[in-house]
Amino acid sequence: MQPTSLDSPSGPAATAPRATTMRSIVQDRYGPEPEDVLRTAEIARPAIRPDEVLVKVHAAGVDRGTWHIMAGLPYPIRLAGFGLRRPKNPSPGRAFAGTVEAVGASVTGVATGDEVYGTCNSSFAEYACVRADRQSAKPATLSFDQAAAVPISGVTALQAVRDHGRVRPGQQVLVVGASGGVGTFAVQIAKAYGAEVAAVCSTAKADLVHALRADRVIDYTREDFADGRHRYDVVLDIGGNRRLSDLRRTLTPKGRLVIVGGENGGRWLGGVDRQLRAQLLSPWTAQTLGTFVASENADDLASLSGLIEGGKVSPVIDRVYPLSETAAAIRHLLDGRTRGKLVITLRSAGDRI
Structure with a gap:
């Protein structure tokens, strides 16, 4: 399914069936300038594999790696599975915090409604597919925005x-x-x-x-x-x-x-x-x-949760941006003025903070 732009008030996004689609940041090509390559669009919700969970994303983290994936630079990052000529995934987002919406057939220890955080592909979207071994229970002491700053x-x-x-x-x-x-x-x-x-x-x-x-x-x-x-x-x-x-x-x-x-x-x-x-x-x-190259895994997320809930570690949040301003968030990161972490929020009015 081709993404439909939400930036045009006359586009078909207003009549798209919400049950099967979602808002997402989309990029079709690599480029160093976020304003040039990122846009908000309505795309199909992803389908999970047996070893994955579907997460309703409440917040997503922004880090330097976000820019590298978006820009496709340095070039070896494209060989790491992100796409040679064009991006393989809809968005460059990786860290998330949210609520489990559905559970794959081979996944155990996770249930619908659980609050989780971790890493995935394309976290700048309302829903994301997450491997079971790359998510863990969200620390109870953190909001979704705070938790999204932690995983990477x-x-x-x-x-x-x-x-x-x-x-x-x-x-x-x-x-x-x-x-x-x-x-x-x-x-x-x-x-x-x-x-x-x-x-x-x-x-x-x-x-x-x-x-x-x-x-x-x-x-x-x-x-x-x-x-x-x-x-x-x-x-x-x-x-x-x-x-x-x-x-x-x-x-x-x-x-x-x-x-x-x-x-x-x-x-x-x-x-x-x-x-x-x-x-x-x-x-x-x-x-x-x-x-070293960091290893994304559930065990280390659980270790971090212990430090966080023990009051020894707390994420530092500089700014929180809405999904539609993801490009502005990455621009702020590039400007070098960030204190701690930047977060993209996808909460709606009815969501619990």
Whole structure:
């Protein structure tokens, strides 16, 4: 079924049968400018497979990966299953929070009406098909908007701190990029694991990072965190672009560097060359240098739920946009002013917050 534009008041969307269709963000081609490639449309509701659940989406998260999927850049992302010449999925949304509408024949432990959160394809829509192993019960203490901010950024931060940083109580941890989506979670999770955390951000975002209970906040516009005066057991470089030699200078002789992000705009590697150099160098030094690709799974969502419901981690929401302003949300992300997370809401007047 071809999508029908909702932007035209005279289009056939007004008479489309709501029982079989839904509102969705749609893109037909790749492009770096969200205003050029994203539009709101009425499309057919998706049909679930036996190992999936159909979720009524109440909110969807926006992260840097959203832009990469939308733009199809760097090019290797197209080989990862998102479509070579044109987008494979209707929208670039991935994180969601919502209510289970239907359950696949082989799915157990989930029932209609359950409140869940997790990752899927095309979450910028009223309904989404979700693999059973990529969703978990929504933390009862969070609203749908808050929960939608957690799955991608929270899981990435958890795996960076716990699995790759191997943070232990009493360690000195440096988080570079502490005010962004992953960074705000990483600061809190490292604190929950008993570390003393120094957090790097700009002047305008220092108050936010202080509120996350960082032990020390470093304003990179006034102080060079890589001047060698302070050494850390673990450095989490989230979205930074400092040279590998600078980052190594911040580590103890046997410290661990985890590069979570960092981009240079390249169409082929997009900044991944720095991560590759770190991994190639790591076997030849006492320091552990590396990176990783986050694994989307229900177990880590459940672990995050425990931290959230225990009061140790809370998502930081910058702004919430309606579905029709998804392009504006991605533009705000690209502008670099985001404090924490951006969320797309699909709630209607009758939905519970």
